[in-house]
Amino acid sequence: MGVIDAHDHLFFRSPLLPGQELDDVELARQELAAYAAVGGGTVVQWTPHGLGRRAERLPELAAATGVRIVAATGLHQAAHYSAELAATAATDLAALFVRELTEGIGDSGVRAGLIKVAGGFHALDAHARRTMRAAAEAHHATGAPIAVHHELGTGALDVLDLLCGELEVAPHRVVLGHLNRSPDIVTQTEAARSGAYLAFDGPSRANHATDWRMPDSMAALASAGHADRLLLGGDTTTAGARSVSGGPGMPYLLRRVRPRLEASLGRETVERILTANPARAFAVEWT
Template identity: 30%
Template sequence: MIHTVLGPIEERELGVTLPHEHILVGFIEDGKLTRDDYDRQEVVDHILPYLLELKSVGCRSFVDCSPEYLGRDPYLLRELAEKSGLHIITNTGFYQAPYLSPFVYEIPETELAKLWIREYDDGIGDSGVKPGFIKIALNKGRLNPVQEKIVRAALTTSLETGLPIQAHTNDGIAVMHVLEIMAERHFDPSRFIWVHAQNEKDLDMHELAFKQGMWIELDSIMRWPNEDNCRLLQAFLDRGMKEKLLLSQDLGWYTVGKEQGGDIRPYHKLFTVFIPFAEEWGIDRSVLDSLMSYNPAIALRNRS
């Protein structure tokens, strides 16, 4: 079972999925982003055509990775899901400095987890929308105190709710630290998605995380040259990591504070540009299909 903004669905209903994209992002520091900082109708008007275009090329599900204080809006996502026909999934959790509310630095880990568990149990605010995953971030290198607290709270929340975790990541050293914490907590790494895995160049770190069960997400599609993405994807496949790989773009999005939302990058090109290129480059289409449908359904399923 997977929670979308319109309610729970079965894993088999997820279909072809983009596991890491964004609809709205507001880079306003110290947790000060509010609903008054943007016009929700304007966001709908600008983003809906991109979502309809995405659905027209066969994508069925869209995972929105903007956490609270960085642009999460369950009401906006629900309206876009209703109008686009896509399964849209939102999150609970917090990001990293400087986009954290000041209270996050002071609140104990257990209380932080309770906030996220409450959103899962009761819905986000009064929206009735339940999160389908936990979104956090890792700083570069070994975790600093606030990010370690956030990681530990996310593990607690995952164990209590069954939700998987997606973690914005800058390098493999942070992931190695997370694996240490997981071992200490007897936490199953298969509940955890290493986001932006392409940022780490040492493939031995990816393989180590994979062997412990962690998901590896290559989300630079349409950000990096197609050939570079194919080389990295093939390197992962050559190491036998197909069963734990995810592909996405980390694209969009309506940027709060920019006129008309700024430069919104379309979501459909992974399917219309990259996949044809990858096939021609030599990656089997059945492998690509598995990475875009079967794998996301397993990675995003609720373990409760």
């Protein structure tokens, strides 16, 4: 899979981001080409069900740029959806996730490769618990990994208690997103010790004031023996954040973040974080 952006978005549309939709196919192609030009090989798109994934366009984009794309099923926080969709029963959600993982997303012919769900700020509300139960059921049926949005990087241990404790998902099948947004090394270490993967993503966002601490946090985790649990992603969610629209975008991860991390962790460790670790994290382990 080459160098892997472990969490990003080519397409994303939410009522919470009016006027900032990622929905332009040509700009998505240009962004992938820019990412490929700096050495990018694969993008894992975490856009779940109902948020404008445009799965039918992913094959042509991959063919045009040479960048592999992993699509997602799953459900985000309730605020991104209509009340009716947000309230869908766990059994119905699980059936949807399994169908998109095994048969395809709509009529696109594209099968999802991961299940994306989301927690809240320091808590798991009823919606999060319902969607995580559905995700766990779909994981057990298909072997697909579960990727989790953590609001401002919080609640990782609660997620692990639910998914890996009560719902019996193996920790190495869980990817904990946005942990750079809450630089709590104690929580990060405990999460890494569980065997889950920790995604440090969104480093190009100026409004995330903790991002400058990311190299120190990752170096501390690597020194503690958890380098094999670390992932990197860009998490581009708005049109203005794309590099081809004047923002940092996907190339920033390799142009600016990688050299900075190499100074803290060493080139070999960063190479592993960008290649071998995500290749394992997003593998599908059929049961």
